[in-house]
Amino acid sequence: MTMNKANESSVSEFLLLGLSRQPQQQQFLFVLFLSMYLATVLGNLLIILAISTDSRLHTPMYFFLSNLSFVDICFSSTTIPKMLVNHILGSQSISFPGCLTQMYFLFMFVDMDNFLLAVMAYDRFVAVCHPLHYTTKMTPQLCALMVAGSWAVANLNVLLHTLLMARLSFCADNRIPHFFCDVTPLLKLSCSDTHINEMMILFEGGLIMITPFVCILVSYVCITSAVLRVPSTKGKWKAFSTCGSHLAVVSLFYGTIIAVYFNPSSTHSADKDTAATVLYTVVTPMLNPFIYSLRNKDLKGALRKVFHRQSFPFCV
Structure with missing residues (x-):
């Protein structure tokens, strides 16, 4: 017991080495990540603002979209600001509790992105495959319950995993x-048995x-089947174009996570x-x-109204 306590207390902080050790590359990455972070926050805040101020967008689809935008802001804010602050201060350190906290919130928002993508796919499935029953199925109570349930499951x-890491x-x-602070590098640094962590x-x-x-996938298979029965070629192309964009992000999101976290540790490359x-x-x-x-188009119109209010407040 004493030996274990000594081992646990021997590391009180970690050093985040970042993406590059070359000063010129670090400067470039700082500017790049700062720009991407500002674009992420601004873009998602505009989406939330547009949806909240336009009563026509108070529907289940936009309710889920506003939640996704909020989660994406929190998602990026979990990692990028710490990296930017470390660069400005010339520091690489993060405390052990801070590392676990960062890991906790990072993967909570990953889970929320995961659940919200599924909920949005279900919403589109009901809208396309059961349009006559959409309002009776996608009630405000059900939408709120699905989002609240997603938060609860994500936190649990x-x-x-955080307790297992601790x-x-x-x-x-x-x-x-x-x-x-990512799970895979932390598991590699540990000098104790990580078998349970990897199995979980x-x-x-x-x-x-x-x-x-x-x-x-099941939702989009059903959506595709329904769209193929649409007689209008223009309607089919529009639906497939929207689905293609959604599936592209879904593939990127899930593909990278599966590649990093659900492969044996021996196959990992830094x-x-x-x-x-x-x-x-x-x-x-x-x-x-x-x-x-x-x-x-509806959201574009809402965004134009937001900019119009900001540009011509006296007219409004």
């Missing part, structure tokens, strides 16, 4: 070759991620893992407002 799932010992090496990630974590993904995590932690939240929203 991440709490389990019980591990970290003896000597405290360098994380990443810009945030593969099975319980895999179930949490794969189940919504399967629901999304460079490949880093590239994949940058895609789903930075790029995907930035692209979501454009892919899911800015191609929508």
Whole structure:
């Protein structure tokens, strides 16, 4: 018992090595990530503002979309600001409790993105395949229950993995070759048995991620079948175009997560893992407002009204 306590207390902080050790590359990455973070926050805030101020957009689809935008803002804010602050201060350190906290919120928002993508796919399935029953099925109570249930399941799932990580010992090496506290590098640094952690990630974590993904695929199979029965070629193309954009982001989101977290540890490459995590932690939240929203005519109109109010407040 004494030996374990000594081992656990030997590492009080970790060093986040970031994406590059070259000063010129670090400057470029700082500017790039700052720009992408500002674009993510601004884009998603505009979506939330447009939906909240336009009564025509107070529907289940836009309710889920506003929740997705909120989660994406929180998602990016979990990792990028810490990296930017460390660069400005010339520091790489993050405390052990801070590392666990970052990991907790990061994967909570990953789970929420996961669940909301599935909920949005179900909403589209009901709208396309059962249009006459849409208002009776997608009630405000059901929408609120699905979002609240997603938050509850996400918190319970991440709490389990965080507690399992907290019980591990970290003896000597405290360098994380990443810009945030990720599960895979932490497991590699641990000097205790990580078998239980890896098994829970593969099975319980895999179930949490794969189940919504399967629901999304089933929903889109049904949607595709319904769209193929539409006589209008223009209507078919419009529907397939929208589905293609959604499925592209879904593929990017799930593909990178599965590649990083649901492969045996022996197959992991630091460079490949880093590239994949940058895609789903930075790029995907930035692209979501454009892919899911800015191609929508109703939302474009709501955004124009928002800008018009800001530009001509006296007229309004």
